[in-house]
Amino acid sequence: MADEDKIKAVELGAPEEYEVTQHPSQKYSATQDGDGTWKMGSMPVDPSQGFKAKEIQLFSFERPHMRAFHFAWMSFFIAFTCWFAFAPLMPIVKQSLGMNIKQIFAVNIASVASTVTTRFIVGPLCDKWGPKRCQTFLLGWITCFVLLGAAVENVWGLGIVRFMIGFGGATFVVTQFWSSQMFAKEIVGLANACTAGWGNLGGGVTQMLMVGVFSFMVKVVGVGKTDGWRLSFIVPAFIAGTCTIAMYLFSDDSPRGDLNELYAEGVLRRKTAKDSMKVGFSNVNSWLLGVQYACCFGVELHVNNTAATYFALRNTFGVGPIDAGLIASLFGWMNLFARSAGGFFSDYGNKVAGMRGRMWAHTICLFTEGLCLVVFSRFATLTGAIPSLVVFSFFVQASEGTSFAIVPYVEPQALGGVCAVVGAWGNIGAVAWGMMFLFGFSGNIADGFATLGCVIVASAFVTFAIKIKGHSAMLSGAGDDVPDGTKADARDDKDAGN
Secondary structure (H helix, E strand, O other), X not given: OOHHHEEEEOOOOOOOOEEEEOOOOOOOOXXXXXXXXXXXXXXXXXXXXXXXXXXXXXXXXOOOHHHXXXXXXXXXXXXXXXXXXXXXXXXXHHHHHOOOHHHHXXXXXXXXXXXXXXXHHHHHHHHHHOHHHHHHHHHHHHHHHHHHHOOOOOHHHHHHHHHHHXXXXXXXXXXXXXXXXXEOOOOHHHHHHHHHHHHHOHHHHHHHHHHHHHHHHHHHHOOOHHHHHHHOOHHHHHHHHHHHHHHHHHOOOEOOEOHHHHHHOOOOOOOOHHHHHHHHHHOHHHHHHHHHHHOOHHHHHHXXXXXXXXXXXXXXXXXXXXXXXXXXXXXXXXXXXXXHHHHHHHHHHHHHHOHHHHHHHHHHHHHHHHHHHHHHHHOOOHHHHHHHHHHHHHHHHHHHHHHHHHHHHHOHHHHHHHHHHHHHHHHHHHHHHHHHHHHHOOOOHHHHHHHHHHHHHHHHHHHHHOOOOOOOOOOOOOOOOOOHHHHHHHHHHHHOOO
């Protein structure tokens, strides 16, 4: 590389001078201000971390960082909306297709089971192909099968369509990989929590959206209930298709451009899906965090699938299917800020006590989540059930935020592999809880929630077994070392010949 492409610089606050290298073939380049701050456009970046952003400029859509941030959460939001579009309409679909409660649980399981394998696969593929391409494929896939959902005629057809839509649930893994690629370690907890939390918000919005569209079809358009729920699926499919095209055309994989182009030009060392999978899958911390993720995100998926049915079928609540869907939407709406709050708690814990602070924040959120679910299950009237649902929802989402605030530290060189394992366990949990309710609590959903709450409380103590190399553990280790992420970024540049 030519000498003019190598810049000697001292970042503000850095103890000594270091060399910042920028390849002439990278799509975006950084410049240094007079005060020593490096920027890409208006975004302060850290060259030692691969030019990742040092702050979240929420109202900016500037490429590459904030454009990726917004497409990451929007694409997952739309995927989540489509994924659970059937849930609020299930009381109506149940009548239309002649289903019973056990068939509803079986179809719900199908909708989350397919995601398990896809999440294991797509994480390593993000390292190889880049998050933009992976997300484009998944959202396009969802668009096609949501449209087909309008044509189902029986339980088997519904199960197959929901199973196929479920593959798109892997968009979560891509979302977390994408934001981890774009934001520095100091704020990655909050960035991951925001993109995932606002994406999960689709679980609440779809409860209101689909009920609203259905009501419009029946009351304004004048079609019958059966045609009404079928035509309702045109709306989420259209939104998903539009986002798919825009995301592919107007976003980037990383701070320096799309990964495939950076690999081809030698800007970054090419990673293979096999290497990412091998390293990420072999780290025991990935699996321990995965078990805990099954007890927060897995629980969220299960509640998204069952909440409307629970409120509609329990006689003491006295609500119909439309009102039940609106009440159930409160659970998803907490994603607007609750998961971000978890990321904030974790980042604050990191600031105060390093990795130990992140782990304590994670443990407390999980423990409280379990207690709140037990409390929710004991209320037989809306007066107590709705407030307790909201509080329970807050800690579910916060626990998800604290989970993925730890993930980027586990194996920085195999982030896709780690995201795949932890993310897949979320769906493994959803399948497990669905099976538990199908075979053990189909006649008493409230007791099922109470039992699940106890399982979550127990999972909080798994954190004591997590020990990440170079970082303090819950009860051992002298503070926090420098996170490995910066070393990994520097190594990738070096191996690429930069």
